[in-house]
Amino acid sequence: MSNEKDAPSIRAIDLFCGVGGLTHGLARAGIEVVAGIDIDSACEYPYEANNKAKFIERDVSDLAAPEVKQLISGADVSMIAGCAPCQPFSTYSRAGRSKKRVDDWQLVETFGKLVQEVQPDLVTMENVPQLLDHPVFNQFLERLHGYAIEWSVVQAVRIGIPQTRRRLVLIASKLGSDGLALRQDEQKAKTVRQAIGRLPSIKAGESDPEDRLHVASRLSQKNLERIRHSKEGGTWRDWPEDLKAACHRKTTGATYPSVYGRMSWDEASPTITTQCFGYGNGRFGHPEQDRAISLREAAILQTFPPKYRFVRPDEPVRFSVLGRLIGNAVPVRLGEVVGQTVMAHAAQFIRSKDAEEGE
Incomplete structure (x- = not known):
């Protein structure tokens, strides 16, 4: 044959x-x-x-x-x-x-x-x-x-x-x-910039009208303030003391160096997990924009094609479901x-x- x-x-x-x-x-x-x-x-x-x-x-x-x-x-x-x-x-x-x-x-x-x-x-x-x-x-x-x-x-x-x-x-x-x-x-x-650097800019809680999967989860006012103080590639250590959580002030906080972190443009991303859409779940902050990465960005970092379809046109985009499917x-x-x-x-x-x- x-x-x-x-x-x-x-x-x-x-x-x-x-x-x-x-x-x-x-x-x-x-x-x-x-x-x-x-x-x-x-x-x-x-x-x-x-x-x-x-x-x-x-x-x-x-x-x-x-x-x-x-x-x-x-x-x-x-x-x-x-x-x-x-x-x-x-x-x-x-x-x-x-x-x-x-x-x-x-x-x-x-x-x-x-x-x-x-x-x-x-x-x-x-x-x-x-x-x-x-x-x-x-x-x-x-x-x-x-x-x-x-x-x-x-x-x-x-x-x-x-x-x-x-x-x-x-x-x-x-x-x-x-x-x-x-x-x-x-x-x-291959870097984060090469993978997702050309995607349209969106804000926390917003989606791209041309791509429903390019949507970022909402952030509380405190987390918006926190991410605004975070540098590219940085973590919660960049924040002023009044924005740090109680667990971060403890010695044990040293075991969570990458939570509430931003990715770096010119490095690879961290491992994409099922919770990658959440700013507080790892170094999942966008390198530049004040938000967590979108579901589409997570999928692209998993090397799915930019047009890969994850939900039916008439279905809602659910972060918990799609985060699990993409991260796994x-x-x-x-x-x-x-x-x-x-x-x-x-x-x-x-x-x-x-x-x-x-x-």
């Missing part, structure tokens, strides 16, 4: 697909993602509106191997991709999580079990680096018996993402071991780099196979 240019056809599904960041990136690299599976119904519209793939609202643990095999059959190479949520490993607001969330890492085991049953040619998993310290990671590797495996902790800024994000990326293949390592170029980091997404550029890696790897396999058959 390969063509004259040796570009293999790869058919994939995206588990825990969210709004489609990984799917969109893989598709950019030439991979046919036929379906995304997620339990969150809020993901359906953005997933299908921006990708040529079907959204299946389903708990991944309910997927049957024959169903998955059928979805990814019919191409040169089959693939399962995904990012299993791992809430216990998140460093954001860990103390506020309920105990019922401690079993969320079992989704990684669900992922591994499905891969073991389906036996696709390729597997890629993206997750938090802390997963490496948990026994479930070794259990996942054991599920990949018979695969060549490469994994690394990727620095987002080294692959063209304007964000200081670190993610664990694993690629496994039945086709061989050559070319599986994810390339991380020593290139100059796999950056599109990361998916693209993974896709480019596996496309090149599969093409090498196809060439070697054709050469052997021609002898």
Whole structure:
């Protein structure tokens, strides 16, 4: 089924697909993602509106191997991709999580079990680096018996993402071991200015009439005064004493150096979280304008295209919902780099196979 240019056809599904960041990136690299599976119904519209793939609202643990095999059959190479949520490993607001969330890492085991049953040619998993310290990671590797495996902790800024994000990326293949390592170029980091510097200026509580997602959350009068005293790249330490919160005056305030901070124009942004629309939740203040970053700016910093559609035209823009969807997404550029890696790897396999058959 390969063509004259040796570009293999790869058919994939995206588990825990969210709004489609990984799917969109893989598709950019030439991979046919036929379906995304997620339990969150809020993901359906953005997933299908921006990708040529079907959204299946389903708990991944309910997927049957024959169903998955059928979805990814019919191409040169089959693939399962995904990012299993791992809430216990998140460093954001860990103390506020309920105990019922401690079993969320079992989704990684669900992922591994499905891969073991389906036996696709390729597997890629993206997750938090802390997963490496948990026994479930070794259990996942054991599920990949018979695969060549490469994994690394990727620095987002080294692959063209304007964000200081670190993610664990694993690629496994039945086709061989050559070319599986994810390339991380020593290139100059993309900056906040390059990513969002050209977006129209808006005020706190306002939205761009041409783009409903380019909307910034409201600020109280006190927080408006605070952000006006904050310098580019600065924090609450820039404020006069009367604007500082009681917790900041305590010695323990030193453990929160980046809350109520502004981003720096000529550096990468901090990690975009589900609470990135809130000025007090991290260094999420706009570098120049007196507001937190907009939802659109957050999405662009996650490398979604500027026109990526997240809400239906007749639906309201809800910060809590869209912040969660954007913050939890796999950056599109990361998916693209993974896709480019596996496309090149599969093409090498196809060439070697054709050469052997021609002898």
